Amino acid sequence: MTTTDTWSTSTDVAEHLGRDELERLQLWWRAANYLSAGQIYLMDNPLLEEPLRPEHVKPRLLGHWGTTPGLNFVYAHLNRAIRLRSLDMMYVIGPGHGGPALVAAAWLEGTYSEIYPDVAQDHEGLRRLVTQFSFPGGVPSHVAPETPGSIHEGGELGYSLSHAFGAAFDNPGLIVPCVVGDGEAETGPLATSWHSNKFLDPATDGAVLPILHLNGYKIANPAVWARIPEDELLSMLRGFGYEPYVVEGSSPLPMHHLFAATLDRCLDEIAAIQRRARGDGHPYRPKWPMIVLRTPKGWTCPATVDGKPLEGSWRSHQVPVSDPRNNPEHLRLLEEWLRSYRPEELFDAGGRPVETIREGNPVGERRMSASPHANGGHLLRGLRLPDFRDYAVPVQAPGADKAEGTRVLGRFLRDVLRLNSAQRNFRVFAPDENNSNRLDAVLEASPRAWVAETEPDDESLAPGGQVMEILSEHTCQGWLEGYLLTGRHGFFSCYEAFAHIVDSMVNQHAKWLKVSRHLPWRRPVASLNYLLTSHVWRQDHNGFSHQDPGFIDHVVNKKAEIVRVYLPPDTNTLLSVSDHCLRSRDYINLVVAGKQPEPQYLDMESAIVHCEKGIGIWDWASTDSGGDPDVVMACAGDVPTMETLAAVDILRGHFPDLRMRVINVVDLMRLQDEREHPHGLSDAEFDSLFTRDTPVIFNYHGYPWLIHRLTYRRHNHEGMHVRGYKEEGTTTTPFDMCVLNEIDRFHLAIDVIDRVPRLGPRAAYAREHLKGKLIEHRHHVRTHGEDMPEVRDWEWPS
16 A cells, blocks of 8 residues: 555655646536536526526525535546547546536546537536426436436445445456445445455456545544544455555645546556456455545635634535625625636637637547446346246146245246346345255256355355345345446345335335436436245245345335236246346346245246236136126235135135135235226226125235235225235244244135125035134144144145
């Protein structure tokens, strides 16, 4: 590591830049800072061609200044490196509210005007640029999908580094500088993502250059990382496996020399690491370089306001001069601040950046704001997929055989990996659960990615692996998002209960997709595909902490155009659904399926038809003979389907004349009406299935109120009785979990007795028999520790 003092006394560093290059950097940085401040404050007079008046200032001042000048500084230097070295770079910034910086950079590079011609590089375009920022009908204050060159919104902190590494995987020609803010560095997801360097193969992947930006403060408090003594900080970063270089200062010209020299050294080291790995093929984990950049908070803003420190203080975090529209002194201070950048030297009379600034930009797709990697749909190539029918489980008769759905799916995913190994555009992600989730066949096609130390007893660990496992749902999700948004495909399996760990990340990704789908220049990207398994009804051994199906509810809260939820009841439907999800674009696909041996109901051709319909009557299980049913038995989810069929079997024995219609739901969104969701059934279709007035017993995988929410506008909503998970759980047997939550066959059969009036008093004996079975069950599991044989060995009668 080279310290600041060593660098600053070095003749090479002091004279690292030639005069012309130094001038280009300084002018570009001043212009970016001026445009950034202008976006926060101005709605007119963008070049200060007349004295600043209150009406030139926005009535509502929104935005974040504190991090912005540092981001602009780094951007200017990265542009220099790109030009001189002909590099492909993509810029990821953790401080998401540094939005003014990236908008300013995209405008200075010309990309913004190419995408948004109304925001041209002229006086009127400049006025539009500053006015639109955090303004009704304009653009957000953070780095949103509307911002060219971005894949990371940063509305929530903690994910920049995992996104950057996800972008670098399988992108050997890409360097991803990633600015980690000192506030963001305090988050749990960011803390784990430092270890992504143990998974990055310098032979087949690109590089990430972390830049830890320490400006000292968050909104109102000191930043923890900025207050760590330097020896402790550098020891920690070395412990993470990086070689840190410190750049510190506040005087612009020495800082330009110092940062340029440091950046050049880091890029030289990255190139040397990659040459070694790609030349001799020797696998090893390098000490990747990184930069620790210390600059004042709000760098270049006024030193004080209202007699209190501003630059270098937490007060500069958001809007440093808070009331220029109503406070004359603030207006004077704002004008003085803006004029300190000397805009007349930065833009010509027409409002275009001067030639020296334009010379500081890379050209074409080398501009970070125009990088095709940041608009991954441009690079996306469809997967080569095997025919999922080749993996079909034979089904001679419904329910006669059992299979482990996810184990079969693992063989399908194994061959997806094999077919796409040459183009390296598909990875499988899991938080240390691929084998537990019975997807271990994927390891026949690829080892787990791993460049850390290995022991003789380790299995399936190697550099360049396409199977990504780290015990952090946050990091897996971040990697996958970065991978998808840069034009590749992926699959994420997770224990159902712990998918909630990435709830906020799903929020961010869903919002990104919603906005980007309505931007013509943003091309569709591969869908984010989840498999939730080890689910609530088969977590009897792990107990209550592992029993939660609520991730479905969270996903369904997102916009209908984005989310899809599938509950395949058996293996062949799981294969059909998974193939569909891997082919889709711009969705969040949620598939919920168990990993335990379960009855198989549909042969492959029947499964394909059922999945395409999304919902359907199972005539082989129904007894209404195409007429009016006495009761509709609906089910969604593998275990609820099995219990529903077992209940139907019981009722057929007690009431041979009872007319039952069995409906299975694969695509949950079919329940919503067509006005609310693209997959929704019309009212006529829904009524033909569920009728307008027949009692409906709906056995559902998750929380029952979601079914009510999806169907509340339907004619027969009042006739629906929904069973589902109701927060009852413990360490017990599989069937006892069903009984505790009353989704079991006995409770369902009693529900029918209670809701079909014509059964009347003649059902009393059957009801008593079923109540007795529940008591018998309770005594049996507490005595023998397993379910009753008649439950455990039940099969649908052939």
